[in-house]
Amino acid sequence: MTKVAVLDYGISNVGSVQNAFDFIGVKSKLAQKAQDMADCSHVVVPGDGSFPEGMACLKQTGLDDAILRAAEAGKMILGICLGMQLFADDGEEFGTTRGLGLVPGRVILMQPSDPALTLPQVGWNDVTIRSHCRLRNGLGERETFYFMQSFVFSDPTAPYVTAQCEYGGPHVSAIEKGNVIGVQFHPEKSQRAGLRLLKAFAGLS
Numbered sequence: 414m415t416k417v418a419v420l421d422y423g424i425s426n427v428g429s430v431q432n433a434f435d436f437i438g439v440k441s442k443l444a445q446k447a448q449d450m451a452d453c454s455h456v457v458v459p460g461d462g463s464f465p466e467g468m469a470c471l472k473q474t475g476l477d478d479a480i481l482r483a484a485e486a487g488k489m490i491l492g493i494c495l496g497m498q499l500f501a502d503d504g505e506e507f508g509t510t511r512g513l514g515l516v517p518g519r520v521i522l523m524q525p526s527d528p529a530l531t532l533p534q535v536g537w538n539d540v541t542i543r544s545h546c547r548l549r550n551g552l553g554e555r556e557t558f559y560f561m562q563s564f565v566f567s568d569p570t571a572p573y574v575t576a577q578c579e580y581g582g583p584h585v586s587a588i589e590k591g592n593v594i595g596v597q598f599h600p601e602k603s604q605r606a607g608l609r610l611l612k613a614f615a616g617l618s
Contacts (some may be wrong), residue, residue, distance in 0.1 A: 415439055418441070419442070424466060457496070463506050494561065498512070500515055537560070538558065540556055548589075
């Protein structure tokens with residue numbers, strides 16, 4: 414039976430994530446320490462804020478090591494927005510900060526080719542979902558999701574990239590490496606498409 418641990422490490426909007434899982438009938442619980450994740454099959458790492466702040470909060474709570482152990486144990490892991498970025502080797506926001514290293518790559522500032530496109534990008538954007546994306550169940554090749562982003566994974570052509578959007582050029586919108594999955598957008602704020610994606614995640618094993 415699927416049970417989701419939603420990590421609460423001080424800088425994430427956990428309430429809306431839990432509400433989304435409640436809406437689709439998936440049981441979830443808040444996890445503020447490693448022990449809270451023990452009986453869960455799935456782990457969600459939400460996040461708002463900067464890369465260095467996110468890593469600092471994970472380390473302060475010990476959830477950095479707990480995420481690594483959960484990934485090694487084969488639990489399904491989903492990072493949302495900053496949560497996804499923290500899976501990288503490192504991020505360049507406010508200098509270079511080491512990430513969790515679960516997915517190879519660097520998180521960099523977006524550089525839209527059109528100067529009229531401002532940062533952060535806030536609002537709805539179309540996402541092209543690649544055929545090998547495991548979260549595609551119930552979704553089409555192109556869906557619309559809600560974004561709040563200024564930083565992204567640097568290489569939209571990397572083999573672990575499963576979705577991308579356009580914002581003055583192509584940008585990584587989803588990643589997947591084994592049981593570790595990330596989405597740059599906010600499925601919990603993306604209405605029907607977001608709920609379908611969370612349901613697809615809850616069905617993975």
